[in-house]
Amino acid sequence: MDIDIEMNKKILVVGGYGDVGSRICLILAKYYPGSVVAAGRSLGKAEKFSIRTSGKVLPRQLDLSKDWANHELNDVGMVIMSLDLLSPEFAKHCLKSGINYIDITASQVLINNLDGLKGQAKENNASGIISVGLDPGISNLLVKQCSREMDYPEKAEINLLFGLGEDHGDGSIEWILNNLQNDFELNLRGSTILVLSFQDGKSVIFPRELGKRTAYAFNFSDQHVLKKTLGIPEVRTRMCFESKVTTWLVAALAQIRFFKLLKYSIIKSSFKFLLKNLKLGSDVYSIKVTVRGVKNGKEVFSHGAIQGNGEAQITAEVATLVARRLLELKPNPGVYHIEELFEPKDILKHIKGARLFDESNDVQIENTKQQLLIHLNEN
Numbered sequence: 179m180d181i182d183i184e185m186n187k188k189i190l191v192v193g194g195y196g197d198v199g200s201r202i203c204l205i206l207a208k209y210y211p212g213s214v215v216a217a218g219r220s221l222g223k224a225e226k227f228s229i230r231t232s233g234k235v236l237p238r239q240l241d242l243s244k245d246w247a248n249h250e251l252n253d254v255g256m257v258i259m260s261l262d263l264l265s266p267e268f269a270k271h272c273l274k275s276g277i278n279y280i281d282i283t284a285s286q287v288l289i290n291n292l293d294g295l296k297g298q299a300k301e302n303n304a305s306g307i308i309s310v311g312l313d314p315g316i317s318n319l320l321v322k323q324c325s326r327e328m329d330y331p332e333k334a335e336i337n338l339l340f341g342l343g344e345d346h347g348d349g350s351i352e353w354i355l356n357n358l359q360n361d362f363e364l365n366l367r368g369s370t371i372l373v374l375s376f377q378d379g380k381s382v383i384f385p386r387e388l389g390k391r392t393a394y395a396f397n398f399s400d401q402h403v404l405k406k407t408l409g410i411p412e413v414r415t416r417m418c419f420e421s422k423v424t425t426w427l428v429a430a431l432a433q434i435r436f437f438k439l440l441k442y443s444i445i446k447s448s449f450k451f452l453l454k455n456l457k458l459g460s461d462v463y464s465i466k467v468t469v470r471g472v473k474n475g476k477e478v479f480s481h482g483a484i485q486g487n488g489e490a491q492i493t494a495e496v497a498t499l500v501a502r503r504l505l506e507l508k509p510n511p512g513v514y515h516i517e518e519l520f521e522p523k524d525i526l527k528h529i530k531g532a533r534l535f536d537e538s539n540d541v542q543i544e545n546t547k548q549q550l551l552i553h554l555n556e557n
Contacts, residue, residue, distance in 0.1 A: 187255030190215045195227040197347050199260035201494030207234040262349040266291040273299045279306040282497050286399040296513045306513035310500050311493040314400040315516055320467040323522040324480040328471035333412040337382040337393045337466045341420040344461035351453045359440040362397040367411045376432035384464045385483045385535045393418040407515050420459040461487050486532035499525050
């Protein structure tokens with residue numbers, strides 16, 4: 179067990195009684211009972227959650243929208259952020275105070291800002307881990323695994339499929355709508371291009387029953403990050419929904435630039451209500467990765483995929499695995515993306531309920547604790 183936990187330092191989960199945060203707390207409390215704190219604006223909600231856990235998770239009030247006192251973190255050795263923040267100031271304070279910091283945000287802007295805190299982390303002997311979750315997170319690790327046997331990876335294509343049957347928090351819905359509304363810039367092989375959100379569709383075959391789909395460009399942060407961390411000149415990320423009709427409808431609305439109307443609060447509020455209350459399909463997720471590169475002078479393609487149910491649950495599992503590994507490894511101080519610090523098998527093989535696939539024959543790896551298999555095709 180880590181020395182900070184032994185010295186009664188706590189693991190503070192901000193947003194700890196929310197959908198993802200509560201799952202993180204419950205998993206960590208199995209390993210560190212009495213050392214995990216669920217923090218948020220409502221002390222009442224935190225206390226109710228604590229009672230549900232028989233006191234294994236402790237409650238704390240922490241409202242980051244207001245002034246908060248430094249003493250609220252005096253007993254904290256690690257912070258796991260499960261809320262989407264507007265600025266990196268709280269993370270900066272944690273790192274400057276020598277507190278390890280993990281963030282599950284998918285916001286490219288915030289990830290960029292957090293990545294810029296390496297100096298504060300190194301100066302104060304703290305570690306920060308970002309790109310933690312499904313995408314970014316699992317997607318980054320799959321690309322790393324697919325590209326590792328190559329002499330030179332040239333292009334990575336990441337495709338995601340989501341079911342709309344799962345309950346999503348307000349932060350997740352806000353992030354989706356913001357990225358439907360806004361186009362984004364992407365650097366490809368030294369040139370910056372403007373990518374229109376949920377356009378530029380491309381056919382992809384997901385594992386087994388999910389089959390052939392059309393996925394569309396979306397501003398996931400992994401396509402910005404992996405160029406730097408893995409040295410891949412071109413990375414593209416696309417997404418689709420389990421419902422083909424919903425995917426087609428969203429793409430059609432994007433084509434006529436309908437989502438620009440989300441700048442009007444009444445329209446955005448209506449879409450928030452729909453996404454919050456309208457359940458279409460299941461809670462399935464899938465990631466299919468293809469990396470093209472060179473090995474022994476030949477062009478090769480490497481494929482990998484993962485599939486499971488419950489985006490919130492897998493996000494929580496990845497975050498808790500990262501937290502436990504961070505306590506065990508004690509890496510050099512700094513801020514890292516998940517693929518910079520961890521080997522894919524160290525995370526992927528422990529994801530419960532997920533199915534990893536060897537894409538050579540679409541063979542499911544029944545026991546994910548086996549060595550992760552990725553197939554390499556030569557042309």
